[in-house]
Amino acid sequence: MAAQIYLNVAVSGLLTGLVYGLMALGLSVIFGVVRVVNFAHGEMMTIAMYLAIVCFTALKLDPLLMVIPIAAVLFAFGYALQAGLINPFINRPEHSQFILLVAIGMIIVNLLLIIFGPDARNVQTSYAFDSFEIGTVIVDATKVYAGIATLVVAAALFVFFRFTAVGKAIRACADNYTGALVVGLDVKRLYALTFGIGAACVGAAGVMLVLLVDVTPALGPTLTLLAFIIVITGGLGSMPGALIGGVLIGLTEAMAGLLFTPSAKSMFSFGLLVLVLLFRPQGILGKRAA
Amino acid sequence: MIQLLTDGAQPRSLVLLGLLLVVLVAAPWLANDYLLTVLITILYFAYTGQAWNVMMGFAGQLSLGHAIYVGLGAYTAAALYVHFGVAPWIGLPAAIAVAMACGAIIGFLAFRFGVAGVYFAILTIAFAEFARIGFDHFTWVNGSSGFFLPVANYSHNDLWNLRGNPTMFYYLMLVLTAAAFVLCHVLMKSRMGYYWLAIREDEAAARSLGIDTFRYKMYAVVISAGMTAIAGVFFAFYYNNLFPEQVFHISRSIELILGPIIGGIGTLFGPIIGAFLLTGLSELMQNLMNAVGFDVPGAKHVFYGVCLLLVVLLLPGGVWPWLARLIGVTRGQS
């Protein structure tokens, strides 16, 4: 095949991967700080996706405009979830938390199924079929916009965690729970805040993803798995790791889809996951895993 | 043997168990066809729940990809039957062997490389997904188009080839569930059972008492896998069609574990009670909704999710321990 096609597919995969990376970033933040294995992560993303669709079809609002509002809604959802349901679970055994989130995920998927039905939905914006030519590479406009938006959000997050007081407080909780308590940080509130931020990431990523793929309620669990693959491969607790992991997975899946049958592409991701779990559980950029 | 089973049990619990057994044996005469299929489903989940419980409840290893053993068992026996005319009873050992080998691989990789807790769970999911996609492309068993067993008419029961009417399948499942119950009971009281509990409670402390934790964790995984494969064989010959998308899907794995979690992990009755509650109540709910003209796909799973949520929040040990205290049948250990 022409190198051209490889290049196009690779760039496309890279940009989609960035969006996946943002989703994984949310999970990394949540797991890295609150130590909750958010098994409802992908499901939360589908909530955002459906919200974007509703806004688009009912109110004619472009998804890119809705990134911030919908992210805010997801923030509130995440905050409430952590504060209300998950915080009491901090000291319970690991598998309890896990199952709690499996239950929540199950409820979300099926509520969405009841409300929206099983058929695939998507958003057809006016620029849905536009593309850019960068050198010899042709790439979809939607992917470019999504990629840029992701980088903006990621940068904002980076600034938040590095330079603001709240961001530093959250990182303190991640590093040392007891220490944070001792210096007087309201850890529970910070946890809720963190979950909210993670949820907001996922919300933003979801709004962008709806420009790129169709959504069905069943997409939720698939995305959850993908998020875990990315986070574990890229490194838990490492924000750049999540983005890099996302790009890596996006690329791998795109190339595998090109070289082999499309349906087999996830096999590579799972294979990669197994290898990482066995040989480098802290991921590419992660610190020693929890 | 009976003595071994009843040793330590209170009279009240034995009576209740006996009653339950009588009701279950008599069920085909009392129930209509629909109810019978519901009961088969309940027993199926009670059985697979028991099998999963061996790994989780006894040895503390959380497997979220248990559907892989059902699928491997189902496909092995079905393929042998359809392609080589091998009767399911002969195919059964092969099915069990394949699943056990798979379990051994997963266990070995995980335990040798120190993959535990949540990471172990994710590893099991990865393997199940791998199998799902793999079988989608496995042309010898028709891949994603589905593998079908020839369906005979139900005029007579062919126990050897597992062709027959629901009643035959019902008793088969009942015997399986009862056998699993007995097996788990025996295991729990054995040296291995004690060692599993120790590993579950505190692996490092268990090692300091001379327990080769790697070996016993492997036993748990392999036994659980083998038991689950038997359910797979049943599945293949009862439903007569296999689709990788369904058989290996993560929702099957999660369905499998709902019973034991809700009923009570690590207990003998937990998976059974859990299966009865979940399937029984959801069928009831479904029927009520249909009666009102309300046909909502997905409502059943919302119900499952809510049940799971409630149990995890309010009755973390599961329904059975709470129920047991209520009706006064608790004893010293588990």
Place this chain on the structure above:
Amino acid sequence: MSAGTMSALLAVEGVGKRFRGLTAVDNVSFTVAPGAVFAVIGPNGAGKTTLFNMIAGALTLDKGAITFGGQRIDRCNPDEVCRRGIGRTFQLVRPFPALTVEDNVTVGGLLHRHDVVAARRRAHEVLWQLDLFDKRHQLASALTLPDRKRLEVARALATDPKLLLLDEVMAGLRPAETDRMVAILTRLNRDTGVTILLIEHVMRAVMALAQRVLVLHHGAAIAEGAPDSVVREPAVVESYLGAEAVD
């Protein structure tokens, strides 16, 4: 091996361990005779628990050798070490919380008795020795700390060890409870001949129990000998005990 190690049950020779730049244990050597009660003392961070963990197989050695009953054990897993005849307790007790006291100890007894009934009988035997028989049906999670400490010892004892490693088994006990534990351990050593190697901070217990004492400081051995003479050595007094501890 020198002549002194021939008859020793446990021989620790030139053992060292570093953790990324920090030398936790520095060239420590000593031997423990069969049937002896040997104590290792020293300030916090002196390397006592690291030493223990190396003997018990929970940590690998960077250098040196550990010989038990004439055989090298420094490359063994913790479970293999136990099978060879070394039982251990943990500094922060680790009972099996959901199991009863009896079941906890039965797990230990199952090492050498594959029949559960026989193991339970052994458990009862040990529970009598440790004064826990009356509480055998209680859940381990419901026990008080002193009882948990005795449970820990009982469980290790049920594995029929030749050598018992006790890691600060008196910590957190009141004087009366300490005396009780000392009495139990003395009786055990005398009646069954089990060799005891203990880490201890509670000097009252050390003086009452130990026949020989090793003092560690910053990972190195600074004194070894009979308790009375060791506690008077200037280096020991200066680094660890202070003048008041010497009666």
